[in-house]
Structure formats: C-alpha cells, structure tokens
Amino acid sequence: MSADEEIGSAREAAEDALVVTFGRLLGVANRLEYLVGRALERECGISHLMYEVLLILGRAGDPGLAMSAIGRAQVLTTGGVTRLIDRMEAAGLVERTDDPADRRGRLVRLTPLGERTAVRATELHRGNLRRLLADQLPGEHWERFADDLRVLSRAVAKEVPRLR
C-alpha cells in the first residue's frame, strides 16, 4: 500500500466513523424530540407540531400566514396542514380568515389564547431543553458546542431538499 493510499484509507475510516456517529446522533435527536414533544403535550396540552406553528404564527403577526406557507415551514402535506389547523382552531389557538388578495386562500393567525399558550409553552420547552443539557455538558465546552451546532445545523438544513 502506498503512502497516498494509506492516507486515503485513513481519511475514509474517519469519514465512516463520522457517518456512523452522525447517524446515531440523528437517531438520538429524533427520540429526544419525541420525548420533549410528549413532555410539552402533558404540560401544555399541545403537540410539538402545534407548538412550532404557534412560534411561526407569532413571528408572522398580522394579518397571518397562508396555509401553504405553514406547510412549507413544517414538512407537511396540504392535507396535514388543513387538519392540524382544524384542531388548533377547535382548541381556540388560531383563527382563519379569508385572504382578501386571493379568494382561494385563507390566512391563519394567533388568537390571544394562542399567544399566551406560545409564551407558556416556550418557557416549559426551554426549561426542558436546558435541564437536558445543564448538568451533562461541562460549561467550558458550551461555546464550542454552540459553534459546532450552528455550523452543523446550517449545513444540514441546506441539504434537506436534496433528499426529498
């Protein structure tokens, strides 16, 4: 084996290790997301998906967001969005209005209850995440972790459409 090949295979092994670790991280993250979501559901009565929609609508403000925009933000089919918003509307968290600019469309916006719920859910959710990290990650590593996570999540987010 030549020196070049040796370097190549070392690099490949490192690649492999990263791929495996990355796969494992995805699995763990997925499970975590699931558990944090259930905690939120117990404590706050809304699903994790609803929580994210509350955040999105909160940022959007008046006059609200189109159904299709919500579907794009979450990974949901139009049918899924319709039913999710149905439930949220029934729970009094959001309200639908006709879009004055396009008579096919509806706009969705938060109700006051929706706003309050978003605030409360955010506190609980942050608390859960913080508790999750607090005594596991040594403080002096946090900055580096934060940096890494930023880069990684940006890279990964960019790649999402590729696998569709």
Add this chain to the structure above:
Amino acid sequence: MSADEEIGSAREAAEDALVVTFGRLLGVANRLEYLVGRALERECGISHLMYEVLLILGRAGDPGLAMSAIGRAQVLTTGGVTRLIDRMEAAGLVERTDDPADRRGRLVRLTPLGERTAVRATELHRGNLRRLLADQLPGEHWERFADDLRVLSRAVAKEVPRLR
C-alpha cells in the same frame, strides 16, 4: 451590577444561545431523520423503524430477541412492537418462534431475506448520510465534529429517561 453578576449573566446568555441552537438542531435532525427514512423507504421498501429492527436483530443473531427487548431498544409500546413485527413477518423479513425458556414469550430473528435486506439498506442509508455530509462539512473539521457528536450523543442518550 457587580462583576460576579455580570459574569453570571454572560454565562446565562451563552446558555440561552446554546439551548436555542440545540432546540433548532433537534428540529433539523428530526426532519432529516424523516427524509432519510423516506428515501430508504423508496429505495428499499422498508420503514426506518424496520431498518433499525433489522440492525438490532442482526447484532443479536440466533436464537433471536424477545419482543419486549425490541420495544426497549426502540421507543415503542408493546402494541407497537407487535404490529411492527407483524408487518415485518408478513414481508418475510423476520420470523417468530416460541421461547423455549418462557412460554409467554416469542423470539424474533432475521430470515435470510431479512439479512440481505439489512445489508442492502445499510449501504443505501450510509450512502445517503455520507452524501449529506460530504460536500457540506469541510474535511479538516470532521475529526472535531466526530468527537463533539460522540460526546453530545452520549450526554443526550443518558438524559432520555429523565423526560419520560
């Protein structure tokens, strides 16, 4: 504000930033997992959950694993495991036998088709993950990333039971 308080609040701000980033990473990872899972489903005809069960059973070998062990490895209720294994059995990927040591139990093990499918799926899955990382993360950062991911996923895995 005293110097101590200042340090405290700076640390708190760093904490906040990490928590937010971590939350975002979880969201992205979740979506990624979903998309990688669907890719696997298209290319290989098995769900992501089935894939993980194939891996677990592959490691377990003969005479197989109890249903409850599968449920513990994945985050699934016993009912969920029963139905998942039902489908995998119908697809010819696994087979159930009575547990000779406990007449309540059944043991699940891979069929030859299951073994072949596990190998093929692993290749495809690895390929997808690798493609995902390959041209997004600069090579010189890989080792550091791998290291961080290891620490992080260990920390996070340890925390999972806490949120139950």
Add this chain to the structure above:
DNA sequence: CAACAGTAACTGAGCCGTCAGGTATTTGGC
C-alpha cells in the same frame, strides 16, 4: 376574452403509531 394550466385548500381512504384492556404464563412470599 376564452381556454387552460397552475395553485389553494379540503376530503375520503389507508397506514402506522398510542392507549387501555385482555389472556396466558411466571415468580416470589407465605
């Protein structure tokens, strides 16, 4: 301006998980 492709939201069928509750079997204290 009429035709038609494109887009927004909704809906019925189906899939896959949870939950709650059932039966068969094992186990540990008396």
Add this chain to the structure above:
DNA sequence: GCCAAATACCTGACGGCTCAGTTACTGTTG
C-alpha cells in the same frame, strides 16, 4: 404448594399523518 403480583404479548378503538382526488379560484396566452 398456592395465590397475588408482575410480566409477555395481543387486540379494539382511536389519533394523526400521507396520498390521491376534488372544488374553487387565478393568471397566462393566443
């Protein structure tokens, strides 16, 4: 040795998503 509690798996009802197809409206183009 017997009985209550624990355990292993299965099942019916249900929730929430996708898929595929529908209706209503818009924008483009000859």
